[in-house]
Amino acid sequence: MKIATFNINGIKARHQALCDWLDDAQPDIAILQEIKSVDDAFPTELFEDRGYNVETHGQKSFNGVAILSKLPLEDVTRGLPGDDSDEQARYIEATVVGKTAIRLCGLYLPNGNPVELTDEGHPVEGGKYAYKLAWMERLRVRAQDLLAQETPFLMAGDYNIIPQEEDAKSPDKWREDALFRPESRAAFRRILNLGLTEAFRARVQAPGHYSFWDYQAGAWNRDEGIRIDHFLLSPQVADLMTDCQIDRDLRGREKPSDHVPVWITLDN
């Protein structure tokens, strides 16, 4: 079973590139971020024609997540628990049944910039950085609950987190950025430390593997990348993993997203 995560940066601008990649890479499941579309405007038929079931959680203009799956998607839920006032469409869950039933959690974690801190160094309440950190704590609680239920699960998506120096070409440029600040990385580690496996880093220790290159400043040509798209696996799912790779080449094609797909294979 091949499962991919891909921040497509807008379905209207990317549906052709997305279909080309699906036809080529043939994932069984594609977990998408930044569809930037309401549910009704999502081109579901394009994917149904290719044998996928489609579940979306969209909103106008920004954010939006979706899951495409060649196997049925069961018990779909939308939104990250823990804050009923949060209206941003960044989270979706569904269960897919192979040899093991796996809960798929698709997420688009807030960027968090600009970083605003009080004189004491605390994130300014109501600011984007505080929203990011609070969202990460809600994600940690969700992971904790799924572990307590002993539900096999994976959390895949655009985490907007550079976990380690090895995950950026120029880490010094990111020191003060919400993607790499100590508070952000600590919040990510608190989730990992529940006992989850970060799929790519578990298989590849070398630096220099990225999943995002900015459109600006010739970042792709200079390989000024960062690795911010991740799979976190519960113990049962980690035991099933047979591969994890990044489809780097997509960034060099026509009309690319600024992210590329990351995928795992499971013996499931």
Add this chain to the structure above:
DNA sequence: ATGGCCGGTGGAACCGGA
């Protein structure tokens, strides 16, 4: 060395991204 973009909205600039 420096600076360079893109998508969505809505019909021109602006917001948001990372």
